[in-house]
Each structure stands twice: as structure tokens, then as C-alpha cells.
Amino acid sequence: MSIETISLSGRKKEVSNKKMTFMESLYLVAIAKGLWITLGHLFTRKVTIKYPEETRELSPVYRGQHMLMRDDEGRERCTACGLCALSCPAEAITMKAEERKPDEKHLYREEKYASIYEINMLRCIFCGLCEEACPKQAIYLTKSRVMVKSNSNREDFIFGKEKLVMPLDMAINNTKPQMAN
Amino acid sequence: MDQAIIIEKSIFIVVIFAITMLFAMYETLAERKLAAWLQDRIGPNRAGPGGIMQPLADGLKLFSKEEFFPNTPNRFLFIMGPAISMSTALITSAVIPWGDKLHIFGRDVILQATDINIGMLYVFGVLSIGVYGIMIGGWASNNKFSLMGAMRASSQMISYEVAMGLALIALVMMDGSLSLRHIAEGQHGWRWNVLYQPVGFLIFLVCSFAETNRTPFDLAECEAELIGGYHTEYSSMKMGFYLFAEYASMFISSAILAILYFGAYNYPGMDWVAENWSANASSIIGIGVLFIKICFFIFFYMWVRWTIPRFRYDQLMKLGWKMLIPLAIANIVITAVIILLADQA
Numbered sequence: 375m376s377i378e379t380i381s382l383s384g385r386k387k388e389v390s391n392k393k394m395t396f397m398e399s400l401y402l403v404a405i406a407k408g409l410w411i412t413l414g415h416l417f418t419r420k421v422t423i424k425y426p427e428e429t430r431e432l433s434p435v436y437r438g439q440h441m442l443m444r445d446d447e448g449r450e451r452c453t454a455c456g457l458c459a460l461s462c463p464a465e466a467i468t469m470k471a472e473e474r475k476p477d478e479k480h481l482y483r484e485e486k487y488a489s490i491y492e493i494n495m496l497r498c499i500f501c502g503l504c505e506e507a508c509p510k511q512a513i514y515l516t517k518s519r520v521m522v523k524s525n526s527n528r529e530d531f532i533f534g535k536e537k538l539v540m541p542l543d544m545a546i547n548n549t550k551p552q553m554a555n
Numbered sequence: 556m557d558q559a560i561i562i563e564k565s566i567f568i569v570v571i572f573a574i575t576m577l578f579a580m581y582e583t584l585a586e587r588k589l590a591a592w593l594q595d596r597i598g599p600n601r602a603g604p605g606g607i608m609q610p611l612a613d614g615l616k617l618f619s620k621e622e623f624f625p626n627t628p629n630r631f632l633f634i635m636g637p638a639i640s641m642s643t644a645l646i647t648s649a650v651i652p653w654g655d656k657l658h659i660f661g662r663d664v665i666l667q668a669t670d671i672n673i674g675m676l677y678v679f680g681v682l683s684i685g686v687y688g689i690m691i692g693g694w695a696s697n698n699k700f701s702l703m704g705a706m707r708a709s710s711q712m713i714s715y716e717v718a719m720g721l722a723l724i725a726l727v728m729m730d731g732s733l734s735l736r737h738i739a740e741g742q743h744g745w746r747w748n749v750l751y752q753p754v755g756f757l758i759f760l761v762c763s764f765a766e767t768n769r770t771p772f773d774l775a776e777c778e779a780e781l782i783g784g785y786h787t788e789y790s791s792m793k794m795g796f797y798l799f800a801e802y803a804s805m806f807i808s809s810a811i812l813a814i815l816y817f818g819a820y821n822y823p824g825m826d827w828v829a830e831n832w833s834a835n836a837s838s839i840i841g842i843g844v845l846f847i848k849i850c851f852f853i854f855f856y857m858w859v860r861w862t863i864p865r866f867r868y869d870q871l872m873k874l875g876w877k878m879l880i881p882l883a884i885a886n887i888v889i890t891a892v893i894i895l896l897a898d899q900a
Contacts, residue, residue, distance in 0.1 A: 405863065412593045412862040421595045 429519075437500045437515035439522070440493055442538045444545040445483055451512035454488035461507035466497035484510075491538060495522045495531040559662070568668050571648055578853075579802040580610040586802075586857050593861045617795035625788045627697040636692025637789065637796035643685040644803040650674040651810050652736040654820045654845060655838035666842070667736060674735040675727065678811065679720060682766060685804070686712050689775065692797070693785035704784035707868065708768060708775035714875040715765035715772070721883035722758035725890040726815060735811075739819035744826070747818040754886045756816045758879050763808040765875070768801060770860040774868055809852035813845060820845040 397403065423430055443451050454471035472489035474482045481487075500521065504513050525531065584599065584606060591598030599606040627633045654666035671677060686709045693705020726748060727733055730741050742748055749756045765772040776784040786797045813819060820841035829837035866874065 408862045409858060412858065415593050415595055418595055420592075420597055422597060424597060424600075 432517065432519075436517060437502050437505075438518035439516055439520060440498075440504070440533075440538055441514050441516050441540050442491065442535065443512050443514055444540050444542070446545075446549045447480070448542055448545045448549075449481060449483040450487060450539060451483050451510045452488050452491065453484040453486045453510055453512075454491070455486075455509065457507040457509060458504035458513055461503040462498075463501060463503065464497040464499050466494045466499075467504060468492050468494075488535070491535050493533045493538065495533055496528065498522075563662070563664060564668060567664075567666070568649075571653065571668065572645065575645060575648055575803055575806060578806040579799055580614075582802040582805060582853060583613060583798070584609045585853070586860075589854070589857045590861050593858070614795070617792050620791040622793075623788070623790040625697050627695050627788075629695050632691050633695035634793070636688055636695060636785075637793045637800065638688075639691065640685060640688030640800035641796045641803070643681050643688060644800040644807060647678055647681050647804070647807045648810070650677050650735055651807070651814065652739050652819065654842035656834075657838055658835050666838075670734060670736050672732065672734045672737075675723060675733040675738075678735075679716070683713075683716060685766075685800075688800070689785045692789070696785070696788035698788050700783070701785055701787045704775060704787065708785055711772060711774060711871060711875070712766060712768070714872065715762045715879075718758055718875060718879035718883050719762035719766065721880060721887060722755045722762065723815070725755045725883075725887045726752055728887070728890055728894060735814055739814050739821070742818040742821050744821060745818075745823050747816065747821075749816040752816065752886075752890070754882065755890075758883050758886070759816065760812065761874075761879060763812060764856070764859070765871075767804045767808050767856075769805065769856055771863045771866050772871060773860075773865060774871065777865060805853060805856055806849065809849045809856065810845075812852050813848035817848050819848075 445451055454469050456469065456471075459465075459467040459469060468490075469488045469492070470490040471486050474485050474487055478487075500515060502515050505515050522531065587609070588598040588606065590596075599609045602608040602612040624630060624633065649668040650671060652667040652670070657664045657666060689712070690705050690709045693701045693703075693708075696702070726738070729748070729751060730738050732738065732741075738748070764770075768775045774784075776786065786794055789797060820838070822841065822844045825837055825841065828840060
């Protein structure tokens with residue numbers, strides 16, 4: 375069997391330039407056939423998903439917006455080691471480290487913390503390498519369906535700590551079931 | 556003319572105007588819905604339950620859009636373009652018989668704005684004025700592409716009008732009258748003209764597609780292959796009027812198709828209903844039957860639009876001049892021979 379005759383889909387057809395018969399050249403049969411096909415589509419199942427009412431299921435590896443985590447006492451986990459920024463292929467992450475004062479022990483877990491932590495969302499490709507690189511399990515990509523809200527101002531796409539750090543009440547909520555046990 | 560007739564006709568004209576407008580409005584929704592269903596989609600469903608308010612939303616949008624005028628040599632003609640298209644689409648409905656006689660308040664009400672004995676000629680005369688709407692719109696746009704689009708559209712409409720008229724001559728020869736009511740009444744019961752003039756019907760159908768600028772003959776407005784058409788420079792409600800005129804003329808030409816070839820308001824068993832119930836019941840059912848036929852043709856127009864691709868322009872002209880016109884002439888000759896033989900027999 376030569377390679378020309380193989381048809382993997384089973385729908386391969388030889389193109390021919392044969393002269394049409396009189397009936398074929400009237401196109402009436404072809405038009406009727408076409409109309410019949412489209413009419414059939416009136417009664418088939420609709421294939422689209424009605425978006426705002428119905429949403430497509432996310433894949434298990436979906437990665438949404440980033441979140442800087444707090445530990446079970448509500449302290450920020452990030453120590454500004456810079457590994458996430460180093461692993462970031464798009465170079466979207468920048469940060470500035472600062473030393474923890476004695477009276478800030480309830481705010482930050484380690485002696486060093488990130489006073490500024492910014493992700494440029496115009497650059498971020500949501501690859502999740504920052505999450506993998508983090509030794510302190512501080513940065514996570516959430517399952518949030520919102521990745522980046524649309525905006526017309528480019529400055530607003532640089533997300534600072536106020537947008538990235540996990541809200542305190544959320545951290546408290548997360549620790550509740552553990553306390554019950 | 557006595558006063559009662561004037562009042563009766565005025566009311567009738569207002570009602571017909573409202574029905575035509577309503578049909579044109581909801582055809583836009585039907586078109587979009589049907590297009591969606593034929594393509595396995597859902598279609599507009601945001602405005603009102605199932606999208607029922609969509610035409611109103613579209614209208615509101617068109618009204619609130621920016622009114623744009625190109626630097627045209629004649630602003631008056633620029634506005635007249637859509638106005639002519641719209642009015643020609645609407646005044647055709649004057650001669651259409653919408654039903655048999657109704658007997659109300661001791662009077663016989665004829666469901667037709669005016670029964671003139673040159674009804675068919677009137678329809679053709681008005682249709683040919685429709686070309687002016689497109690041509691003037693294209694010319695007044697002061698845009699060479701619009702002008703070319705207008706030339707394309709008008710030459711198409713004119714060449715298909717010839718075949719349309721010829722297809723109709725055979726029908727008029729059979730019936731012996733140009734009055735639409737006479738033709739409608741001639742198709743009593745099952746004696747529908749489509750059974751006697753199938754070729755004429757096919758030619759007329761194809762030509763009315765071309766006359767209303769619907770796919771596969773919508774070269775007037777394909778922005779994909781040719782840049783837009785005669786309405787490139789039109790915006791807001793002026794553009795809306797052109798579209799509205801297209802949908803109104805679709806309704807009217809569906810009505811003409813139903814009346815000329817598909818038995819108008821006649822239906823089998825009409826005499827039985829008139830005898831056993833009442834004459835009024837029979838003609839009210841007749842109006843319903845006519846509107847069902849009209850709706851079927853509107854559906855057919857849309858069904859074809861979403862099935863058959865556009866013609867190339869030379870193919871379109873070839874079909875019009877080299878196929879339909881000779882076919883229509885042959886149809887006339889054959890019909891004449893048959894009538895002659897039937898008379899001698």
C-alpha cells in the first residue's frame with residue numbers, strides 16, 4: 375500500500391475535475407441537500423456553554439491570582455529571600471527586604487521580611503515557578519477565577535502587598551478548624 | 556367617497572403599517588436567533604425573556620449612536636437615500652390583499668388598502684424606485700467605494716427585476732388580470748399557482764431574493780470580500796433605516812410570494828367553513844393562513860441565508876442574464892402554447 379492511499383481519518387477523497395452532468399450543473403439537488411443539513415442543525419443540542427450562568431470546569435492545574443500566605447498565627451511567611459524573583463522567567467517580581475523590629479514579632483515570622491513586594495501583572499505568565507521556588511511556602515497561586523482585573527491604567531497592574539497578602543480575617547478563618555480539634 | 560370608507564381605510568392603513576413595522580422589527584430578532592440555532596448557538600438572550608426585547612435595545616442603540624455626515628456635496632440627498640428605501644418598502648403593502656372580505660357593523664370591509672387593477676405593475680414600479688434609494692445613498696456618500704457598492708447593488712436589482720417581470724407574465728397570462736386580489740381569488744381551494752407555474756415560481760423566488768438583497772445575492776453589503784457597500788458612510792438610525800427597509804421588504808416580498816403562488820388567504824376546506832360556521836370565521840382563518848405562509852417564507856429567506864454562500868459578482872450576473880431570463884422567456888412561450896391548446900380543445 376503506497377502512502378498516497380492511506381487515509382487515517384477514513385474521509386480522504388480523491389479530487390476530480392470531471393465534467394458535471396446536466397442535473398449536477400443545475401445545483402438544485404446540492405442546494406436542497408445543503409438546506410436539509412442546516413435544517414437538521416435546528417434540532418441538535420447546542421454546543422456552547424451559557425457563560426455567565428454556566429461556567430466551564432477548571433482544570434486541576436489551573437493557576438489564578440497570587441497570594442502571599444500568613445502562618446497559623448497570622449504572621450507573614452515571606453522572608454524576602456528573592457528565590458521567587460530569581461525563578462521568575464518573566465522577571466515580574468521585585469521586592470525590598472527589611473529587618474524585623476522587636477515589637478513586630480507578631481507581624482512577621484522570620485527576622486527578615488519584605489517591606490515592598492510587587493508583581494507586575496502585565497508580565498506575569500502564571501507559570502507557577504515562584505510557588506515552586508519558595509522555600510517558606512509563602513507565595514501561592516490561588517484557584518481564584520479572577521486573574522487580573524481589566525484596567526486602562528498601566529500603573530494599576532503592578533500589584534503591591536496590599537493586593538497580594540492574604541487578608542487577616544481569612545487567615546483567622548483558616549486556623550479555626552485546627553483550633554476546634 | 557363617503558366618510559365611512561375614508562375612516563375604514565385610514566384605520567386599515569395604520570394597522571397594516573404597524574404590522575409591517577412590527578414584523579420588520581421582530582425579523583431582526585428572528586434572523587439572529589435562527590442564525591444561532593442553525594449554527595448550534597443560542598443567540599441573543601439578554602434583553603427580556605429569551606431576548607424578546609432585543610429589537611427595542613437595538614433601536615435604542617442605533618438612536619444613541621453618533622450622527623455622522625461625510626463631507627458630502629448634497630446633504631439632503633444623503634438623508635433621502637434611506638428615506639426612499641424605507642418608503643418604497645412600506646408603500647408596496649398598499650395593494651396587498653391581506654384577506655377576504657370581513658362583515659363588520661353591517662358593512663363589507665375589504666382587507667386591502669386599495670384594489671387597483673394594475674396592482675402588479677404598481678408593485679414593480681415601486682420596487683424599481685427602491686433602486687434610487689440605494690443609488691442616491693451611495694452617490695451622496697461622497698466615497699468612491701460606496702458609489703461602486705451602490706452601482707453593484709443597483710445593477711443587480713435592475714437585472715433581476717427583468718427576470719422577475721418575465722416570470723410573472725406567464726402567471727398573468729394564465730389569470731388574465733394584474734390585480735393582486737383577482738390573482739388571489741383565482742387560487743380557490745387547492746388551485747394554487749405554484750402547481751401550475753413551478754418554473755415561474757422558482758424564477759420569481761430567486762429574483763425576490765436578489766431584489767431584497769438577501770444572501771446569496773447580498774453583494775450590496777459584504778464587508779468581507781468587497782468593502783461594505785452603498786451604506787459604508789451611514790451611521791446611527793440612517794443605517795438602521797437601510798436595514799429596516801431590507802427587513803420590511805423581506806416581509807412584503809414574502810407576502811407577494813404567498814399571494815401570487817401559494818394560494819394567498821385561500822386554504823382547502825374554505826367553502827365548508829364558510830357554509831357551516833360563518834363567512835367571517837372563514838376569512839379570519841384565511842388571514843391566519845396567509846400570515847402562516849408569510850412566516851414560512853420569512854423563515855425560508857433566513858434558512859437560505861445561513862446555508863448558501865454568496866455568489867461571485869460575475870456568477871450573479873451570469874445567473875441573472877444567461878439563465879433566468881431565457882428560462883423565463885421559455886416559460887412564457889410554453890405557457891402560451893398550453894393556454895392556446897386548452898382554448899382550442
